[in-house]
Amino acid sequence: MGYVRLSCADNVLTRDIVLQKFRSIDWSNFYDDQLLFYTRPGGLLETRQIFADLITEFTLGGHNLKNPINPDHLAVVSGTTMILDLLGQVLFDEDDVLIAHSPFYHRFWNDFSDRGLVDIRDVPTFRPGSTDVVLDLQLYKDVYHKAVGEGRKVKAILLVNPSNPDGGYFGLDEIKPIVDWAVKEHNLFVVLDEIYDLSVYDPLEGNPFESAIRLFDNDPSLDRDKLIWMSGVSKNFSLPGLRTAVMYTPNLKVLNATKRFLMYQGPNATTEFIIREIIGDKTWVRDAFLPEAWQRLKKARDNTIAFLQKLKKVSGKDLRWIKPRAGFFIMIDFSEFLPAKTFAEEKNLQTKFVENNVLIVRGHSLSMNIPGWFRIVFSCRHWEEIEEGLRRMSTALGYHVD
Structure with a gap:
């Protein structure tokens, strides 16, 4: 599959709705x-x-x-x-x-x-x-x-x-x-x-x-x-x-x-x-597009959190995240997986992710003041690819999640 890119804030979840609207333009x-x-x-x-x-x-x-x-x-x-x-x-x-x-x-x-x-x-x-x-x-x-x-x-x-x-x-x-x-x-x-x-x-x-x-x-x-x-x-x-x-x-x-x-x-x-x-x-925006877009984003968010809960259970680590309510992404604290809570070790972990063919943005790149945080985008691919990326991420951390 090559690299699974969970780093770019795109949203393909509404592709069918948007393209149908585009193709209907008179x-x-x-x-x-x-x-x-x-x-x-x-x-x-x-x-x-x-x-x-x-x-x-x-x-x-x-x-x-x-x-x-x-x-x-x-x-x-x-x-x-x-x-x-x-x-x-x-x-x-x-x-x-x-x-x-x-x-x-x-x-x-x-x-x-x-x-x-x-x-x-x-x-x-x-x-x-x-x-x-x-x-x-x-x-x-x-x-x-x-x-x-x-x-x-x-x-x-x-x-x-x-x-x-x-x-x-x-x-x-x-x-x-x-x-x-x-x-x-x-x-x-x-x-x-x-x-x-x-x-x-x-x-x-x-x-x-x-x-x-x-x-x-x-x-x-x-x-x-x-x-x-x-x-x-x-x-x-x-x-x-x-x-x-x-x-x-x-x-x-x-x-x-x-x-x-x-x-x-x-x-x-x-x-x-x-x-x-x-x-x-405005009728399309209000009745067709936005409700479906929100539903699909929420489902993708919930699927991602469910995976993280499995990883937390399997690893026994204090894995934490911020429950998002908007946008396309989730911030996750992997500091418990670092040998030392430093930005150097955060960079080393990002290297492990890349070696396992999954791309995730680390906190330091986002001007984060605390080491160990990473951002994952859950709308840039359909769920099967997102899940594959999360599995590769888990493998890089040393754990297998079904």
């Missing part, structure tokens, strides 16, 4: 003349309106906002990676600081720093011996003052919710103190990466996921010009091949500066049409 609706002219930087109004409606009905749950999502405050961009790259150039000068909670998506270093030359300072959310993930305001303050003490300018914070790699989400009561501190005390931009906002398949009872856009809508003392929000179709709609995302900000200076860069790179007319045909069908 191309007679496409205005052919759009091929003869340059596209509009930031997206056509029709595309931006589709995204505004999607955010309002699905991300915000149809709640009436004091400040409704205005399509003129949106920019359609070729993926969230591109949005972060552009923000790295629009918001920051070289060596300016972005504060982000960790562990986080490993490519943030590339997205912000390859061209923007941004200095990312991380705030740990994990604690030794615990599976709780906590936003600690004091740690934000400590990181901020350390950077300022070094003569650096802190320009923004990045909040990823739901979070990658642990698959959990923070409640607005957890996020608000951080946002208040950032905006009201230090006039920082708040970049909200909610790329998994419609991939919450097992919400906590009495505490569902809520977009942090609502914080800025509910509190008039928060400067809305500091709000920058993003999501896309790569995760929520399993369409990374379309390379399409959307950025929302009421800050027209930031929006227009970003759109200037989109003269060089942006979605083409055909891609925008496909996006409108797929996510513009």
Whole structure:
């Protein structure tokens, strides 16, 4: 079988639904003349309106906002990676600081720093011996003052919710103190990466996921010009091949500066049409796609946890994991399998996984502060292949799981 790749956050579980929808597109609706002219930087109004409606009905749950999502405050961009790259150039000068909670998506270093030359300072959310993930305001303050003490300018914070790699989400009561501190005390931009906002398949009872856009809508003392929000179709709609995302900000200076860069790179007319045909069908999104996507993700998560429970029993080790409720992945603590709890031994374990032809991301690559944690993606293959990868992982650990 070669390598089983459990490292890339793709979702093939809804392949049949998505491709059926794609193949049903009525191309007679496409205005052919759009091929003869340059596209509009930031997206056509029709595309931006589709995204505004999607955010309002699905991300915000149809709640009436004091400040409704205005399509003129949106920019359609070729993926969230591109949005972060552009923000790295629009918001920051070289060596300016972005504060982000960790562990986080490993490519943030590339997205912000390859061209923007941004200095990312991380705030740990994990604690030794615990599976709780906590936003600690004091740690934000400590990181901020350390950077300022070094003569650096802190320009923004990045909040990823739901979070990658642990698959959990923070409640607005957890996020608000951080946002208040950032905006009201230090006039920082708040970049909200909610790329998994419609991939919450097992919400906590009495505490569902809520977009942090609502914080800025509910509190008039928060400067809305500091709000920058993003999501896309790569995760929520399993369409990374379309390379399409959307950025929302009421800050027209930031929006227009970003759109200037989109003269060089942006979605083409055909891609925008496909996006409108797929996510513009709100009945399909609401009744056909999302419920089935959530059901399949939850089943894949449960199958993975059932396997881990078998491994825990067979090994007799204190194998721990964080039960994910969103996204495509699960964080597992293999520290009890390490000869010593160091990042060097974590790297050695990853080498064993590779030697057994299974690819898994280790915590150190995700800016994790505690050795022994690994992220496994359970949606990037169908279950038979995922299970084979987990078996190879178990073999690398020295155990056989049926």
